[in-house]
Amino acid sequence: MLWNWQLPDWPKFQYDAARLQSAEAQFLKGAGIVVGALHHLDGDARQGFTIELISQEMVDSSAIEGEVLDRASVQSSLARQLGFASDPRKANAAEAGAAELMADLYRSYADPLEDQKLFDWHSMLMKGDRHIKEIGAYRTHADEMQIVSGALHAPRVHFEAPPSASVPAEMHRFLQWFNDSAPGAAASMPAILRAAIAHLWFETIHPFEDGNGRIGRAIAEKALAQSLEAPTLTALAETIKRHRKAYYAELHQASQTNHIDQWLIWFADIVLEAQKRTIQKIRFLVEKAKLLERVREKINSRQEKALLRMFAEGPDGFRGGLSAGNYQTITSATSATATRDLAELVELGALVRQGERRYARYRLAINSGD
Incomplete structure (x- = not known):
């Protein structure tokens, strides 16, 4: 089997952007609804919602990869990172690092994406990890970078990434595309299209020994935020977690071709569902305040x-x-x-x-x- 990066047209993804026009319009309309709904929350409630949603995103993003983080600890650590008051709860290294990454993503969403930023995120994410050799750097090991399941004597290979020696060049090309496709840049792209391609492309390269899924989802969040010119408050990881089996199946399917319409349509549905959940959560908080005041x-x-x-x-x-x-x-x-x-x-x-x-x-x- 040839993987997408082994095909002669890599990484010239083929797709029909017109098929996402409706989703893109819904996303932009939904973004306006989010902003309007947030205005109904007072300052403390808005701050609390922001911290809760962002921390839950990292908890869910980690859970997709099988790592369990304590939500309250991540939330407390994130509040401190953003300069808000928090309880004195002590977070472990993994929880503190996850909160640090999300706080940095929230603050620096508008900045270009560079190697050093990814190295910093990886260092944050891998705090306290003793199982991998290279932290804060792209992988260099000679072994194949594979995603496998099954017994050791008969493993099933779900995906094999480009060899480590190719990673620097692959990442240079990816980062140049990401920054050139940003809003107002030379080859600006619509929000969902750019986020979907960015996530797929990064996951294909799989540049780190570990943490690629969490960083890849953070990159998708960054792409959406840049398109909205505001820190994104979209429950993307939470929604992907709800569809975890389909998520891996769609990534696997997309890893075998550079014709990616199926992946784009699936990802667009996930983004819209995530945004809808965010709107529901904000309205829920507004209704909560009204009900408690009434009684x-x-x-x-x-x-x-x-x-x-x-x-x-x-x-x-x-x-x-x-x-x-x-x-x-x-x-x-x-x-x-x-x-x-x-x-x-x-x-x-x-x-x-x-x-x-x-x-x-x-x-x-x-x-x-x-």
């Missing part, structure tokens, strides 16, 4: 605790809805008290009940959808 001084401490716990679950809420049993667990209320409290919350318009008696389930009375 303030009308609810008791148990009811407030339960509502805050439900809000902590985010726009998707409790799986299957809140039950009376859940309410008792959260508040330590008796069965009779839980029934009375929940009925009052429904009457106040804070909750919506579905079902009856022991099958009754409760959801927040808010709408954070389109």
Whole structure:
């Protein structure tokens, strides 16, 4: 099998940009909605949302690669990196490094992409790692750079990257293209098209011993941010994680050809879904503030605790809805008290009940959808 980089037309990707026109227009419209929705949040809420979303992006990006990071630790470290107040929670090296990378991406999204920037990101990401030889530098090992699965005696090769000796030249060509295709540059490209190609191209080169997926997704985020002329608040990694199996399948398919329409269309759908989730999260926060203000001084401490716990679950809420049993667990209320409290919350318009008696389930009375 020949990989895309071994084909004679590499890296002259072939595609029909017209097929993304609708997605590009939706993305730009969605960006305006994000900006408008953020204006409904006060300064503290907007700051908290930004930190929460960015930190969750790195947690999810790491999870795609099988690395588990503590969200609260990354969030606390990120807040410190951005100069915001935070709790004194101690982050480990991996969590602190991940937060440092995301803070740098947030601050320097408009800067050109250069080798040294990628080296810096890799050094941040690999803090405390003792398993790889080259940190903050492109790989130089003579062995094939392969993505494999299966047993050691019969491995399945999903992809093989260009040899290490080719990496400097490949990255020079990639970085020149990335900067030349930026908004206002010589060969400016639309947002989603550029981000999709950038991610695929970088993952194909696979220039580092480890961390290529996380850095590649950061590059896609940078491309989107540059097109919007603002730090991107798009839940890209979170959405890719939700479609992780398809993500790897599409990358594998795209690694065998330089005709990439299928990859572009899939990636565009992911970007739009990610943006939609971001809008839902912002609207959810706005509705949360409105609901709490509406019932303030009308609810008791148990009811407030339960509502805050439900809000902590985010726009998707409790799986299957809140039950009376859940309410008792959260508040330590008796069965009779839980029934009375929940009925009052429904009457106040804070909750919506579905079902009856022991099958009754409760959801927040808010709408954070389109």
